[in-house]
Amino acid sequence: MTSELLDQALVEEATKKSGLVWVRAAGxxxxxxxxxxxxxGAVCLVGDGPGEQPLAGLTDGGSAEVTVRSKDKGGRLVTWRATVSVLGSASPEWEAAVAELKGKRLNxxxxxxxxxxxxxxxxxLRLVPAGSTLALPSGSLAERPVPSPATTRRPAPAALPRLLAGRRRKG
Structure with missing residues (x-):
């Protein structure tokens, strides 16, 4: 029983403090x-709409593995299994989750x-912890980014090198 309580506390504390989780849907x-x-007591996510994060593979009643990273160092802290549920837009649970998500949505x-x-x-979606923590995955788990219309890589404006050089001389 003590181990379960410690696992629950670790999952909650680590997940609360991390703004990003790695989620792998079953299969x-x-x-x-x-x-x-x-x-x-659960991770709440919003997505699958225009301009929002993709939630592919996460289905109502399905399961997922959630890996939580350290906000400071970025290393993996804990991995846990979750049960996925879709919140209906008219429900009180949806309203409460959206109120929290709205405050954290950037840009x-x-x-x-x-x-x-x-x-x-x-x-x-709501991902509720199910069972004890899992062994942390070994290896980097690095993957190619998912294709997306969003990008941060664009050609630098032609005037940028001159603007940056001008700042160095003034400073």
Missing amino acids: APAARALWHVWHE APDGEEMPARWARECRV
Whole structure:
């Protein structure tokens, strides 16, 4: 019993403090990095809509493995099995989860309209810990990024080298 309580405390504390978890749906070849919030004993996720993170493979009643990283060092802290449930947009659970998620969503294009968009176009999931912790995976688990229209790599503007050189001379 003590081991179960320690596992539960480790999962909750580590997951609360980490803004990113690695989630591998049952049968999926690789884990996917997802932002989340810890709310009422579970990880809450939003995605599968335009401009939101993909939640491929996570189905209602399914299972997943969640690996939590250290916010400071980025190393793996704990891996645990979860039961996945989809929250219905009219439910009190959905409202509570969305209130938490809304506060953590960075760079949302629609601000206050975000919950209405999520209700129309996205899925809100709850990943509840199921059982004790798992052994941490060995190896890097590095994978190629999932194809996405989002990118941070664009050609540098032609004037950028001159602008940067000008700052160095002034400073």
